[in-house]
Amino acid sequence: MTQKLIIILLVFLTGAQCGLSAWERPNVILIISDDHAFDDYGFMGSEQVNTPVLDKLANESLTYTRGYTMPVCSPTLASLLTGRLPHEHGITGNDLAGWQEIGGRYGNQYRTELQRRILDNPLILPEALSEAGYLTFQTGKIWNGTYKDMGFTHGMTKKGTRHGDEGLKIGRETMQPIFDFIEMAEQKNKPFFIWHAPLLPHDPHNPPERLLKKYRGKGPTPAAEKYRACVEWLDESTGELEDYLVANQHKENTVILYLADNGWNAEKGYKGQRAKMSPYEDGTRTPILIRWPGKVKAEMDGSTLAHVTDITRTILDITGVPVPKELPGLNLMDRSAMKNRETVFVEAYTHDIADLSNPAESLFANVVIHDWWKLILPGPATAKRAFATAPQGIELYDLKKDPYEKVNLADQHPKVVEQLKKLQLEHWNPKP
Structure with missing residues (x-):
């Protein structure tokens, strides 16, 4: 029996156990926003940004407001692709050390090693879904390869340079490629998976004037106003997707999952501190949503810990694809398991990877979130980017009383x- 036939048989059996026909599995869309602060949504309490579509999505979803991800994009996306943490999947930064000399800013010669490292993992999500009979489509950011390299059946990123080349048009210039793909999947009577990772609200912060004028003169800086308009731009393009699903009767059988890849500081941007590339809440916290009409009860959960690796596990379970035993994530829909979880981990690394075989070489902070406690431990590396804030020593915060980490309680507790240090030591086990 071939490996592919075994996978199809396992998918059929798993789907049957979940009460789903293997041939009537739901469609799945994963939306990943980019450089988006955890509190820059209306449903998260912001009065500065306008996000009616995301607010409605959150209210129709099981929404975990205490989600955690890595503090920079490529490691986060690699965690979504593999279901593992950076010290396990090996992609700890955006680029290899010396990348400018090796390949230039947009060259791809140096990405071969990174691609080889990520593909060495036991699971690549789109590849597994494609092998299980899904049509799979990549848009937006992906890093370290083309859509074909990552096992998508269809996609927009065809050169494999930094970020995602042609894929970055999605959401900013057009949503049509997604609509065309869904129409094709419908014609072929196939379930679909869409990786939708628009470069929004990520810079360039160049929103349309019709959006920017809503924010002009209302922010702490002109840069913050442009960023906030880009948040609404993301919301608007999400609305286009939602309208298409409703108009074409796909909403009921389409699961939408949402998170941001890392945070941002609207006021200070790249001159800011404790946000992007930093282990603090503004860099690592994100709401995590799952909407499945009629299957998942809508609820706003403000206490349970959720994690980027949960997304991958959940998608595998939804689609009936077998879950590798080594994956650390939980199924977001398993409320008992989620509520019983006490601890999640975050890893902060330098922008450039010092050694692909030794994650600790690039590590500048380890994070343990246990219930409402958050411990930040300094690592051996130095954060070389100006906006990547490294801890100066051991830091402990009570997130329930101090959600923006203003008072270090390490000496008091x-x-x-x-x-928490013991939990971290038990968790940290780099694999070359």
Whole structure:
């Protein structure tokens, strides 16, 4: 029996166990926003940004407001692709050290090693879904290869340079490629998976004037106003997708999952601190949503810990694809398991990867979030980017009382520090 036939048989059996016909599996769309602060949504309490579509999506979803991801994009996307943490999947930064000399800013010669490293993982999500009978489509950012390299059946990124080349048109210039793909999948009577990772609200912060004029003169800086208009631009393009699903009767049988790849500081941008590329809440926290009409009860959960690796596990379970035993994530729909979880981990690394076989070489902070406690441990590396804030020592925060980490309690709670350090040591096990 061939490996592919075995996978199809396992998918059929798993789907049957979940009460789903293997041939009537739901469609799945994963939306990944980019450089988006965790509190820059109306449903997260913001009065500065206008996000009616995302607010409605959150209200129709099981929404975990305490989601965590890595503080920079490529490691986060690699975690979504593999279901693993950076010290396991090997992509700890955006580029290899010396990348400017090796391949230039938009050259791809140096990405071969990175591509080889990520494809060495036991799971690549789009490849597994494609092999299981889904039509799979890539848009937006992907890093370290083309859509074909990552196992998508269709996609927009065809050169494999930094970010995602032609894929970056999605959401900014057009949504039509997604609509065309869905129409094709419908004609072929196939379930579909869409990786939708628009370069929004990521820079360039060049929103249309019709959006920018809503924010002009209302922000702390002109740069913040442009960023906030880009948040609404993301919301608007998400609305185009939602309208298409409703108009073409796909909403009921399409699961939407949402998260941001990392955070942002609207006021200070790349001159800011404790946000992008940093282990603090503004860099690592994100709401995580799952909407499945009629299957998942809508609820706003403000206490349970969710994690980027949960997205991958959830998609595998939804589609009936077998889950590799080594994946750390939980199924977002398993409310009991999610509520019983006490701890999640975050890893902050330098922008450039010092050594693909030794993650610790690039590590400048390890993070343990245990219930409402957050421990930040300094790593051996130095954060070389101006906006990548590294801890100066051990830091402990009570996130329930201090959600923006203003008061370091490490000296006051040495037992808690030791307890969380032990959890970190048990978790940290780099694999070459």
